[in-house]
Amino acid sequence: MRSGEVGLERNDDGYTVVAINGEHDLNTAPGLRSHLQQLIADGDPVVVDLSTATFIDSSILGTLLQASRDAGEAGVGFAVAQADGAEAVTRVLEITGLRKDLPVHSSRDEASAEALRATGDPG
Amino acid sequence: MSADLDLRLPARAENVIVIRQAMAGLAEAAGMDARRVADLKTVVTEACNNVVLHAYEEGEGPIEVSAEIGGDGLEVTVRDEGRGFHPSAADAGASLGIGLPLIAALSDSFAIRGGAGQGTSLSARFALVPSELERGEPQPAGDELRMQVSPGQLVRPVLARILGALAARAEFSFDRLSDTMLLGDAVSHRRADDFREGRVEIAINDGDGTLDIRVGPLAEGAGERILSGLDIPGEGGSLRALARTVEVERRNDSEYLLLEVAG
Numbered sequence: 086m087r088s089g090e091v092g093l094e095r096n097d098d099g100y101t102v103v104a105i106n107g108e109h110d111l112n113t114a115p116g117l118r119s120h121l122q123q124l125i126a127d128g129d130p131v132v133v134d135l136s137t138a139t140f141i142d143s144s145i146l147g148t149l150l151q152a153s154r155d156a157g158e159a160g161v162g163f164a165v166a167q168a169d170g171a172e173a174v175t176r177v178l179e180i181t182g183l184r185k186d187l188p189v190h191s192s193r194d195e196a197s198a199e200a201l202r203a204t205g206d207p208g
Numbered sequence: 209m210s211a212d213l214d215l216r217l218p219a220r221a222e223n224v225i226v227i228r229q230a231m232a233g234l235a236e237a238a239g240m241d242a243r244r245v246a247d248l249k250t251v252v253t254e255a256c257n258n259v260v261l262h263a264y265e266e267g268e269g270p271i272e273v274s275a276e277i278g279g280d281g282l283e284v285t286v287r288d289e290g291r292g293f294h295p296s297a298a299d300a301g302a303s304l305g306i307g308l309p310l311i312a313a314l315s316d317s318f319a320i321r322g323g324a325g326q327g328t329s330l331s332a333r334f335a336l337v338p339s340e341l342e343r344g345e346p347q348p349a350g351d352e353l354r355m356q357v358s359p360g361q362l363v364r365p366v367l368a369r370i371l372g373a374l375a376a377r378a379e380f381s382f383d384r385l386s387d388t389m390l391l392g393d394a395v396s397h398r399r400a401d402d403f404r405e406g407r408v409e410i411a412i413n414d415g416d417g418t419l420d421i422r423v424g425p426l427a428e429g430a431g432e433r434i435l436s437g438l439d440i441p442g443e444g445g446s447l448r449a450l451a452r453t454v455e456v457e458r459r460n461d462s463e464y465l466l467l468e469v470a471g
Binding site: 089108110111112140142143144146171172173176177180181182 | 221222224225228242243246247249250253254257260261306307309310313314377
């Protein structure tokens with residue numbers, strides 16, 4: 086997967102991992118938003134994995150926060166994972182307070198457990 | 209000092225990564241450490257996003273980026289020829305309106321210049337080495353936010369957005385947020401000659417449910433003038449009561465106004 090691309094991995098446990106690879110910004114935000122909206126509309130629990138992201142900007146943060154809200158309203162599980170942190174990604178998550186607000190889990194396993202737990206549990 | 213890097217590109221989303229990578233390459237070559245390069249990339253990206261999203265209402269225009277390395281720092285300037293700086297909630301869109309607070313938080317200092325119909329330029333400075341700390345100059349806190357803005361109409365929207373974001377992060381109540389914005393407005397309306405360098409300089413530290421705001425360096429006597437400006441004529445009241453503490457401090461032959469507000 087090249088930088089700026091999004092990988093979709095359907096898991097046997099019934100959730101989809103959206104892997105954010107490389108650098109993502111205003112230019113790639115619409116594609117990411119489209120993937121997330123489709124998964125939420127289909128009722129698929131979503132885990133967004135930032136572990137291989139090397140850069141994200143405020144448009145990506147806004148996209149993730151909106152998806153989190155949309156998923157919550159739809160009763161679809163949504164969670165974010167960051168097992169390893171690129172400096173630029175870690176810094177913006179911490180400074181904006183979104184590590185706590187999204188929240189961001191420190192492993193894909195933790196995030197998937199949260200996504201599966203929250204599915205069918207609106208609000 | 210001439211610019212070490214000049215870029216001019218169409219203000220399109222796909223060009224932002226080009227600018228970001230160019231700046232990262234320059235900064236790494238100049239010896240900036242990885243953490244600061246990451247900060248620089250975020251600041252440059254957010255400044256460019258503002259141009260791409262907001263500068264040109266119709267059609268397309270250029271984005272110009274220049275960078276200068278001098279002394280112990282790198283200064284980057286992002287310019288447009290657009291409609292001027294008009295931050296608003298409606299403009300924030302999917303970016304959450306956090307671009308400017310990110311710029312403020314991650315740069316060592318920043319300045320915005322421009323006006324309606326004149327285009328806008330945003331400059332941000334980054335130390336190449338932690339020389340300010342090594343020199344032992346007053347450093348209230350490593351996470352301090354520092355802003356410099358030209359006096360005039362830019363001060364209020366910039367300060368309001370920053371105070372609003374910080375107060376929200378500190379979970380201020382709505383009433384205390386309103387009080388904080390009133391104090392910010394009062395400071396925003398000061399004259400250029402109240403500030404020693406002719407530029408509005410404000411530093412903010414957010415702590416445990418509080419914001420410590422330092423205004424200055426100020427011209428001689430300006431601290432007291434700002435305090436007097438907080439008094440409400442004929443009512444016997446003062447906006448000073450909105451802050452937990454208000455004081456004028458002298459340090460290194462300069463005057464500073466210190467405000468502490470609590471949520």
